[in-house]
Amino acid sequence: MTKKISKVLVKILKSEGLRYTDQRQAIWDEIRNNNEHRDAEDIYNKLKERNVKVSRATVYRTIDVLVKNKLVRKMDVGEGRSLYEPRLTDEHHDHMICLDTGDIVEFYNKELEDLQDTIAKEHGYKVIRHVHQLFVKPIK
Numbered sequence: 202m203t204k205k206i207s208k209v210l211v212k213i214l215k216s217e218g219l220r221y222t223d224q225r226q227a228i229w230d231e232i233r234n235n236n237e238h239r240d241a242e243d244i245y246n247k248l249k250e251r252n253v254k255v256s257r258a259t260v261y262r263t264i265d266v267l268v269k270n271k272l273v274r275k276m277d278v279g280e281g282r283s284l285y286e287p288r289l290t291d292e293h294h295d296h297m298i299c300l301d302t303g304d305i306v307e308f309y310n311k312e313l314e315d316l317q318d319t320i321a322k323e324h325g326y327k328v329i330r331h332v333h334q335l336f337v338k339p340i341k
């Protein structure tokens with residue numbers, strides 16, 4: 202098996218005063234190779250399944266560092282639960298979360314983006330980032 206060292210990960214860990222380890226590389230690989238929205242526990246369990254010897258604390262702490270350094274996007278879905286997804290490009294999307302099934306739908310709407318810019322501008326601001334989440338239920 203070949204080991205691929207992520208330069209960006211090495212740099213980030215260094216800036217956070219953390220050591221680069223195979224475990225931390227495995228955590229980043231697990232997240233970036235999966236496009237789902239998962240919580241930290243799911244990610245931890247997946248690593249265990251893959252026989253990566255890593256503590257829960259290391260997984261949680263590493264995810265926080267990846268979020269802080271914008272490699273991973275954190276989504277607060279309420280009730281103290283957070284989901285994570287890789288952020289591999291500058292591409293932006295918003296989320297719809299189904300309260301019945303937990304399904305997550307990604308969407309992007311140019312008009313909505315522009316409207317948010319307009320509203321901020323009317324108040325004398327420019328948008329730096331935004332979080333737009335719709336909590337939905339299926340139409341019966």
Ligand SMILES: [Zn+2]
Nearest residue numbers: 286294296307
């Ligand atoms: Zn997403």
